[in-house]
Amino acid sequence: MRLAGRLQVACITSVAVVIAIFLADGGVGRFGTAADAFTSLGILSGLVGTDLLLIMMVLAARLPPIDRAFGHDRAMALHQSLGKPTLYLILAHAALLITGYALLENINVFAETWSMLTTLPDMPLAFIGFGLMILVVVTSVVVVRRRFRYEAWHAVHVLSYAAVLVAIPHQLSVGALLSDGTIAHYYWLALYSAVAGSIVLFRFVLPVWRSLRHGLVVDSIDHVAPGVVSISLTGRHLNQLRAISGQFFIWRFWAKGLWWQAHPFSLSAAPNGRSLRITVRGLGDASAELPRLRRGTRVSFEGPYGLFTENARTSPRVVLIAAGIGVAPIRSLLETVSFAPGNATVILRSHAAGDTYLVDELTDLCRVRGAELRIIAGRRPEGISSWLPADAARAGTTLRTIVPEIKHSDIYICGPRPWTDAVVRDARSGGVPKEQIHYERFDW
Ligand SMILES: Cc1cc2nc3c(=O)[nH]c(=O)nc-3n(C[C@H](O)[C@H](O)[C@H](O)COP(=O)(O)OP(=O)(O)OC[C@H]3O[C@@H](n4cnc5c(N)ncnc54)[C@H](O)[C@@H]3O)c2cc1C
Incomplete structure (x- = not known):
């Protein structure tokens, strides 16, 4: 099985294991009363939500196997897509448990929340973690995120580590499910240790060591x-x-x-x-x-x-397409990507002629390597989704008309996100299979 497949199986297995922990603890049998049902569902959502949270952290940790399997941009897209489900599960965990305990003790949910905070020693920390997590997810919602500088948003995001850490004590001390001496307790500790260990190793220790070494x-x-x-x-x-x-x-x-x-x-x-x-x-x-x-x-x-490399190749022909500063990785690819003379096309897109970067270097490389260089200048049309200039789009020009062999080529695309999406759509409608389209996004 390919690495990406193995990693997906590992994630699904980790969710299955936490459900198994719940079942092995007799979870199914505790739905007899409303209070039990709320409490059991609360425990289950907490277990699955925490497991997803750990998966999210691993996806963002830039671990080499994850980068090799998905690439960092796809890993970050997966990380983002898990954000809301995870938040909803953790919200459900808190709401269901408070309701379940309140029903059991026959008091209202506010009195129950206060009682939890004041009588259970690890609960104040758990509530702090809960608040931090809401803050992290809310500031990551696209419209909110755009209002922050990247660094400010990133600093808030780093609080998710604190949110996870301060929630650990209540998981081990409240209730018997993960209490000391059980197999589940050791599994839970091993899971946290593996995630924390890989983050510390790959985000901090290795980069520092390699930076010093080189x-x-x-x-x-x-x-x-x-x-x-x-x-x-x-x-x-x-x-x-x-x-x-x-x-x-x-x-x-x-x-x-x-x-x-x-x-x-x-x-x-x-x-x-x-x-x-x-x-x-x-x-x-x-x-x-x-x-x-x-x-x-x-x-x-x-x-x-990154996977925007020769390793992604599937066919002998290659088309390299760049807009703006997206030319940077395209320029390095052109130097080493393998093709026979005549089997490569480089397309540079710009708003205006002369608005392109590294053109002299690209011209020389194309000459030496036997690639065709096409510079296509002009503003994109308004109201039509096209990566080409307005007049070309109106004349029906497509990637296929520019490169007739496009179906049998690997295409590498780098430029602004909406423009890249338009090139990908054009390539797909020109019959290029997904596996032959490779792109690098400059925003995550
Ligand atoms: C995989 C990848 C490769 C890139 N390669 C190039 C390249 O070769 N040449 C080039 O000029 N630009 C490249 N970029 C874009 C470059 O990283 C951003 O322009 C730069 O980080 C902006 O930082 P700033 O402080 O100048 O601007 P800001 O005003 O702080 O940010 C401008 C934009 O860049 C994003 N950004 C800022 N900091 C980061 C960060 N640390 N990580 C991710 N995004 C960030 C912000 O979300 C914002 O959208 C690349 C981006 C990515 C994700």
């Missing part, structure tokens, strides 16, 4: 266009990073005002064992500061990540 520093900065720079980095044993064209790293530049934030940028040249290169367009405060970096600035990193 000692990356800024070597040179080339101005590509107004607001766009290529930054070359050198360091030790770079071939041992095993980075390949099309991948990205998450970089932290140890310069004033930048050291506290890390940003993803793709390789814009094939790694050669001596240096790495990225090309950055200043779109926000951090990326706009990068042209001012000094030679010798230390750089730490996480990665390499």
